[in-house]
Amino acid sequence: MQNFDVVVVGAGAAGLFCAGIAGQRGLKVLVLDHSEKVAEKIRISGGGRANFTNRDIDVRQPHKHFVGENPNFCRSALSRYTPADFIALVQKHGIPFHEKHKGQLFCDRSAGDLIEMLLAECAAGGVQRWQPCGVKTLRATAEGGYELDTDQDVVQARQVVIATGGLSIPAIGATDFGYRVAKQFGLRTVEPRPGLVPLTFDGAGWAPYAGLAGLALPVVIETGNTTSPHAPPLRGLQPPEGASSALGRPGGRKKERIAFHEDLLFTHRGLSGPAVLQISSHWQPGTPIRINLAPEVDLPAALADAKQRSRKLLANELAQWVPSRLAEAWAAQDKEWQRPVAECSDKALARLAERLAHWELLPTGTEGYKKAEVTLGGVDTRELSQQTMESKQPGLYFIGEVVDVTGWLGGYNFQWAWASAHACATSL
Numbered sequence: 001m002q003n004f005d006v007v008v009v010g011a012g013a014a015g016l017f018c019a020g021i022a023g024q025r026g027l028k029v030l031v032l033d034h035s036e037k038v039a040e041k042i043r044i045s046g047g048g049r050a051n052f053t054n055r056d057i058d059v060r061q062p063h064k065h066f067v068g069e070n071p072n073f074c075r076s077a078l079s080r081y082t083p084a085d086f087i088a089l090v091q092k093h094g095i096p097f098h099e100k101h102k103g104q105l106f107c108d109r110s111a112g113d114l115i116e117m118l119l120a121e122c123a124a125g126g127v128q129r130w131q132p133c134g135v136k137t138l139r140a141t142a143e144g145g146y147e148l149d150t151d152q153d154v155v156q157a158r159q160v161v162i163a164t165g166g167l168s169i170p171a172i173g174a175t176d177f178g179y180r181v182a183k184q185f186g187l188r189t190v191e192p193r194p195g196l197v198p199l200t201f202d203g204a205g206w207a208p209y210a211g212l213a214g215l216a217l218p219v220v221i222e223t224g225n226t227t228s229p230h231a232p233p234l235r236g237l238q239p240p241e242g243a244s245s246a247l248g249r250p251g252g253r254k255k256e257r258i259a260f261h262e263d264l265l266f267t268h269r270g271l272s273g274p275a276v277l278q279i280s281s282h283w284q285p286g287t288p289i290r291i292n293l294a295p296e297v298d299l300p301a302a303l304a305d306a307k308q309r310s311r312k313l314l315a316n317e318l319a320q321w322v323p324s325r326l327a328e329a330w331a332a333q334d335k336e337w338q339r340p341v342a343e344c345s346d347k348a349l350a351r352l353a354e355r356l357a358h359w360e361l362l363p364t365g366t367e368g369y370k371k372a373e374v375t376l377g378g379v380d381t382r383e384l385s386q387q388t389m390e391s392k393q394p395g396l397y398f399i400g401e402v403v404d405v406t407g408w409l410g411g412y413n414f415q416w417a418w419a420s421a422h423a424c425a426t427s428l
């Protein structure tokens, strides 16, 4: 039997960061993980370069970039440990990084730099790390602490931090451990589901687009239950110049419409790319999504103008504003659209412009946890202190993705991992 002040379960982003800070505060810390490799999700993140934070987080309005039953829950942690704090740490470790766009920061070399940094912080705090080492049982002791039967030894600790993440990418070690622990202690959870995930479309309706795999283009995508182009405008439709392209209001509120101006990617089974990943976290199964395939052009006016001056086929004209393969796939759907633009009726052109600007689709599903970057839902924030991440079960903490706080694409999820870990570690 070994004794620790704190046992952290999960050596991922949140767990390692929390362990390092707690250790440096003088606590005797053990971090354990059932995986052989440490922080695999960091390693594969951001295309191998880890989009480790975002400069554009508005800590006073976290609902702008975070989804969950109560997105404001994360305000306290995010405002006490900001992107600037994490950037300072990255700089202290001499890790080169760059900004891509929309405030997203990436490592120049590889995400491995970040893992080395977290391990160095743990070493500076004298943190012990056991890997691979699973937890068979966790129980509260009569003395007010916890006892864990692990694959290596029985350990006792005054406090336990659950940092086991969500269900995404089971192949690299994701499990439902955190949710099971919550249930064991009578803490509520919000039903988990895949987020930041490609959407799939089955059946004959998808056939015209099945050959477009690999094609990418900028679009405006929105979710919400309206099918009318005359629906009320999206709230906050005009994003500030150069700021995040989010056009709508927060997730977690099912009736609210939300839109993103991002790139769309056609895949073999459906749609992906940043636009679809973002909308997937707000999409409710059984509801449609709508896409403006040519958001940067006034299509009715452009087509009317083309009709006056061009002899080209409609598909060739259209290819000025959308990729030519897409233009051809659309024109092929209607005989009226397979003519020279000058011979198309005004009605046919108007119909095409309308359909391209309001392409409505009913996704049949998602690519699931195998492809999802995050897991929506998790430990219900009503069970946790927003200052410390301690649950209503004294001495038991939950941090990172296991909590019902999910960030948008763009470094927000890592910032939540750092901030929640910091809030927890400084209160242990």
Ligand SMILES: Cc1cc2nc3c(=O)[nH]c(=O)nc-3n(C[C@H](O)[C@H](O)[C@H](O)COP(=O)(O)OP(=O)(O)OC[C@H]3O[C@@H](n4cnc5c(N)ncnc54)[C@H](O)[C@@H]3O)c2cc1C
Residues within 6 Å of the ligand: 009, 010, 011, 012, 013, 014, 015, 032, 033, 034, 035, 038, 039, 040, 041, 042, 044, 045, 046, 047, 050, 051, 052, 053, 133, 134, 135, 163, 164, 165, 166, 168, 169, 172, 173, 174, 175, 176, 177, 372, 373, 374, 399, 400, 401, 402, 410, 411, 412, 413, 414, 415, 417
């Ligand atoms: C492909 C991909 C790319 C991503 N890119 C980005 C990005 O660029 N920017 C961004 O902000 N976010 C990104 N994310 C999301 C981000 O990686 C996660 O939100 C973040 O890692 C969550 O941190 P965490 O510590 O809570 O969980 P994790 O990092 O998932 O760590 C959880 C740890 O717990 C361990 N564990 C699980 N179950 C058990 C158990 N039963 N016993 C012991 N240990 C267990 C796991 O092995 C793992 O090491 C990406 C995710 C994916 C899948």
